[in-house]
Amino acid sequence: MAAKQLWIVDDDRGIRFVLERALSDAGFEVRCFADAESVLQALAIGQPNVLFTDLRMPGQDGHQLLAAISREHPELPVVVMSAYTDLQATVGAFSGGAFDYLPKPFDIDHAVDVAERATASAAVAPGALSAEDGLVGSTPAMQEIFRTIGRLSRTELGVLITGETGTGKELIAQALHHHSPRAKGPFVALNTAAIAPELLESELFGHEQGAFTGATRRHAGRFEQADHGTLFLDEIGDMPLSLQTRLLRVLAEGEYYRVGGRELLRSDVRVLAATHQDLRGKVERGEFRADLLHRLDVVRIHLPPLRERLADVPALAQRFLIDAARSLGINPKRMADEALQVLSGHRWPGNVRELRNLCTRLAAMAPGNDILAADVRHALSASEPAALSANDWLQGLNLWAGEQLDQGRPDLLASAREQLELSLIELALQRTGGDRQQAAKLLGCGRNTLTRKLGPKQ
Numbered sequence: 128m129a130a131k132q133l134w135i136v137d138d139d140r141g142i143r144f145v146l147e148r149a150l151s152d153a154g155f156e157v158r159c160f161a162d163a164e165s166v167l168q169a170l171a172i173g174q175p176n177v178l179f180t181d182l183r184m185p186g187q188d189g190h191q192l193l194a195a196i197s198r199e200h201p202e203l204p205v206v207v208m209s210a211y212t213d214l215q216a217t218v219g220a221f222s223g224g225a226f227d228y229l230p231k232p233f234d235i236d237h238a239v240d241v242a243e244r245a246t247a248s249a250a251v252a253p254g255a256l257s258a259e260d261g262l263v264g265s266t267p268a269m270q271e272i273f274r275t276i277g278r279l280s281r282t283e284l285g286v287l288i289t290g291e292t293g294t295g296k297e298l299i300a301q302a303l304h305h306h307s308p309r310a311k312g313p314f315v316a317l318n319t320a321a322i323a324p325e326l327l328e329s330e331l332f333g334h335e336q337g338a339f340t341g342a343t344r345r346h347a348g349r350f351e352q353a354d355h356g357t358l359f360l361d362e363i364g365d366m367p368l369s370l371q372t373r374l375l376r377v378l379a380e381g382e383y384y385r386v387g388g389r390e391l392l393r394s395d396v397r398v399l400a401a402t403h404q405d406l407r408g409k410v411e412r413g414e415f416r417a418d419l420l421h422r423l424d425v426v427r428i429h430l431p432p433l434r435e436r437l438a439d440v441p442a443l444a445q446r447f448l449i450d451a452a453r454s455l456g457i458n459p460k461r462m463a464d465e466a467l468q469v470l471s472g473h474r475w476p477g478n479v480r481e482l483r484n485l486c487t488r489l490a491a492m493a494p495g496n497d498i499l500a501a502d503v504r505h506a507l508s509a510s511e512p513a514a515l516s517a518n519d520w521l522q523g524l525n526l527w528a529g530e531q532l533d534q535g536r537p538d539l540l541a542s543a544r545e546q547l548e549l550s551l552i553e554l555a556l557q558r559t560g561g562d563r564q565q566a567a568k569l570l571g572c573g574r575n576t577l578t579r580k581l582g583p584k585q
Contacts, residue, residue: 130156131246132175136166136192137208138184142231146179149235150242163187167195174203177245179229179238182209182220190223197224201274204245208233221426226278262298263443266436275428276302283308285378287363287423288401290430293480296401297361299428304357309397312356317349320362323541328370329386332377338387350383350394357397363423364404364415375419398423433475433482441467443479447486448498460490465500473507548580 133155137143143159150157158175160166164186166178178196182189189207196205204226220228226245229238262273276299279286286303288296297316304314322330329338333348349358360366366374377383381394400423409415433440444462452459462470475481485506493502528539555566567574 130154131177132156132158133242133246134158134160134166134169134175134178136160136163136178136180136184136189138162138181142181142208145235146238149239153239153242155242163189163192163195166192170196170200170203174200177204177206177226177242179206179208179242182207190220193220193223193225206241206245221279221282221284224274224278227282262295262302263446264436264439265442266438268431268436269439272299272428272430275426276306279303279426279428283397285397285423285425286399287406287425287427288399288430289427290401290403291432291478292403293478294430294432295479296430297359299430300357300359300399300401303399304359304397307357307397309356313353314357314359315349315353316359316361318361320365321542323538323545324367324370326538326541327367328373331370331374332383332385333388334386335388338385342387345385348385350377350396351385351392353396355395357399360398360400362402362404363400364402364406364409368414368416371416371419375416375422378419378422433478437471440471440475440482443482444470444486447483448490450483451487451490454487455491457490458496460493460496460498462498463500466498466503469500469503469507552577552580 131154133150135143135146135150135157137146137159138161140161143161147157147159158169160169162184163180166180167187180189180192187195189209193205193207196203201224205224206227206229207220207225208229208231209220210231227241229241262269264270264272286300288299290296300316301314304310317330319327329342329346329348331348331350333351334342334346336342336345373383377394378398382391383394384391406415406420406424410417410420433443441462444467448462449459470482477484485503488506488509489498489502492506493499524543528543551570552566555569556563558569559565563577564574567577570577
């Protein structure tokens with residue numbers, strides 16, 4: 128078996144000596160360089176299994192070297208070392224494509240462990256991620272996301288996943304969890320927009336028996352359920368400001384109380400968050416805490432909408448048809464070339480979720496084993512919204528309620544009431560040009576009631 132090759136780039140001779148000796152004893156074939164220029168010349172001839180580099184060096188620094196390797200040798204795992212252990216250096220390293228980060232002075236055993244993991248993972252090949260995690264995409268944007276997941280998933284850094292609704296942000300969170308040291312722990316997801324504000328605190332932190340009306344027993348919150356694992360907070364932008372303060376305290380101090388409780392609980396949870404909103408804009412409007420955003424947005428992964436990666440549609444469609452056939456207990460159907468052309472010409476306002484739902488309908492309803500262009504056009508036209516009659520909103524409400532109940536949502540009535548009220552208020556304000564007094568008259572309520580329901584942000 129060929130020896131594992133590891134290269135070290137550092138202008139400090141002492142660091143090179145210590146690392147070379149320790150890693151050689153661990154079975155690596157080590158080669159040392161004093162500057163970035165010389166290692167780039169060597170990489171033009173061949174490359175190692177893993178490369179360690181310092182960040183601050185004369186000439187080209189570690190960031191420039193990392194950028195060159197990410198561009199020319201994206202499959203090479205790079206471990207960054209630095210005595211400057213500030214957040215900016217860490218984020219810059221991972222944003223630039225580093226596999227891991229070693230702050231100086233580092234523990235030799237830890238350095239050997241990082242080298243072993245980097246060699247074994249090969250930065251988690253994109254194909255492996257696609258097959259294992261349900262992530263599909265050959266476009267450059269998706270390939271870069273796959274590489275980023277591979278580099279980040281073995282760290283404890285916070286990750287903010289952004290993108291339009293339906294792009295698959297939870298799949299990214301699951302991949303980060305499944306490839307992390309916490310993979311054996313639970314993955315717990317919570318959509319903060321799907322829980323009524325008055326119930327969200329209990330869902331996050333749990334409550335004691337008798338903490339409020341209806342609390343007939345102790346309830347473990349999502350932080351408790353995700354202990355030693357990962358907590359994914361979807362639509363974090365909808366979290367009330369009062370809860371943002373408490374979440375920030377947990378992230379900063381690692382401690383919290385259940386609602387109505389006196390027992391101090393420790394939080395051993397990695398928190399990942401996602402949003403389709405502009406959180407920086409919400410910070411500027413006073414709707415989101417800047418310090419919480421800094422905690423959550425250590426590294427950002429942005430999922431592009433499907434319309435910006437239409438080349439991925441054929442592979443996604445094939446994957447969804449196979450998944451649908453498995454769940455329906457039927458033989459998989461094949462998408463004809465002309466049908467794929469129709470799919471690739473659609474704008475996909477509902478993103479990957481819309482494509483998945485369409486493929487499920489086609490798997491169930493298309494008459495033949497080959498799905499034709501006419502089948503796709505019919506399915507697309509059937510899914511587009513038609514002009515609503517006076518009573519069609521009830522059918523839409525029934526469909527929405529059925530989906531929410533299937534997902535096990537416990538607060539359906541409160542959420543439906545809140546959304547209905549806000550929709551009617553917004554419509555009345557549009558009719559009156561923003562005049563709250565007139566809008567309140569149209570709705571049959573007082574101006575103070577309307578203002579209270581809009582909340583402080585309106």
